[in-house]
Amino acid sequence: MSKRLTTTSYAVLAQVAVHPWSTYELAQQRVRYFRYVWPRAESAIYREVTRLSSMGLITGRKEYVGKRARTVYSITDQGLAALRQWLDTPVSPFAMDFEAMIRLFVAPLGTKEQINSTLTQVQNDAQEMLRFGGAVKQEFLEGIAVTQDQVYIRALAVDFFISLLHTVDAWAERTLREIESWDDLTPDGKNERGLEIIRQLPVATPEESVKGPPIPPDTQLRLRRSR
């Protein structure tokens, strides 16, 4: 068992910091915590709990619900200190896995139905997540959220979540409409239209912005470094 803590470790630690949980609850309640910003399999949570416990960052207390034993974990002072220390290290950048984009690139090899169904799936996923966001919103407004005392922070996170999903949803929508307007998936006659879309994108080309000093080479974008 490695000694290094990963972001996943800190995610679990952060969740335990809110209040004590059993491992099962931790794994389940990730939905309301980091499932969407740091998705991991349940078994990964179980392993992290074992690890954090063996390192003394959380402590388990055996409880019984009827005849069934369960271990409820709380954060230790050492665990809190570890979290605080972590806040001084550099963040790993935003990263996404978006398979639909790869499929879009190779879409001309397939059919209109295929790319349509891919984009529809993207939109459905986004709308489903938005529904979850709506549920969270309501919980806070009703004052029954587990982290009700942290609204002032959580509001900022939910804001991000909602904004991002609206962006994905809207993009899927307009892209579906665009493809609908095509007769087929070949490049024939679609060149100028594509350039027009590109031209209208709200972003400056380097040509337009060569007034400023050149970008120093060490400003290179970091790849995700999540270990």
Next chain:
Amino acid sequence: MSKRLTTTSYAVLAQVAVHPWSTYELAQQRVRYFRYVWPRAESAIYREVTRLSSMGLITGRKEYVGKRARTVYSITDQGLAALRQWLDTPVSPFAMDFEAMIRLFVAPLGTKEQINSTLTQVQNDAQEMLRFGGAVKQEFLEGIAVTQDQVYIRALAVDFFISLLHTVDAWAERTLREIESWDDLTPDGKNERGLEIIRQLPVATPEESVKGPPIPPDTQLRLRRSR
């Protein structure tokens, strides 16, 4: 070596489908292809190339640049067929790793400087990626992009990329301003403000939308299934 192809395999295959590349070029040029939507380490690309080649989905031809040997890979008919077949399988959903969100949640354990630097980093990353997006835009407008004949498709992808980054950038900006306005990171007196932000989020609460039929239980959001 497992026989199953992963999304990473198909990403490499899709890139080789554009035109032949040496392995090194493939690993480098991911920047212009899937680096941002399917980020993987270079060594993973090398391994995939070996695998795809041994499965006959791509073929390598030895070339020499001066004294240095290199293998240039092209896609085979079998590889094209595999890509086409893949388009009929369900997409794996959008997923993100966004460590900054975890840090935001535990921000009250640390200092204002710490959360500020986290959010600034998020904004810098987004702006750096936007600059890259601008460069891609210019390439297409100048007509010198490698996939110039695919503008009509790529435009849709670049649109997504730009939209998403503007969303991230704007969120980081307004969140930085919000936190700037605080005296400290404690909940004291920030409760009502948080609720106000939540209230204004552009998403329907389930309460508001109970007119429609209940959501069938099998509409559950899938977790990323990228294998």
Next chain:
DNA sequence: GGACACATGTAACGGGTTACATGATTTC
């Protein structure tokens, strides 16, 4: 009292990462 979902895990595989290695070219 059988079925089913809840609660709590363990085992094993493999994909992704980090770290290292090595010759060839270019730079100064």
Next chain:
DNA sequence: GAAATCATGTAACCCGTTACATGTGTCC
């Protein structure tokens, strides 16, 4: 002709996943 960088990989660890296991409460 030394140093830096390019080009091309290999090795090994470990995180994350999928699949399985097993007892316990609950529903009808």
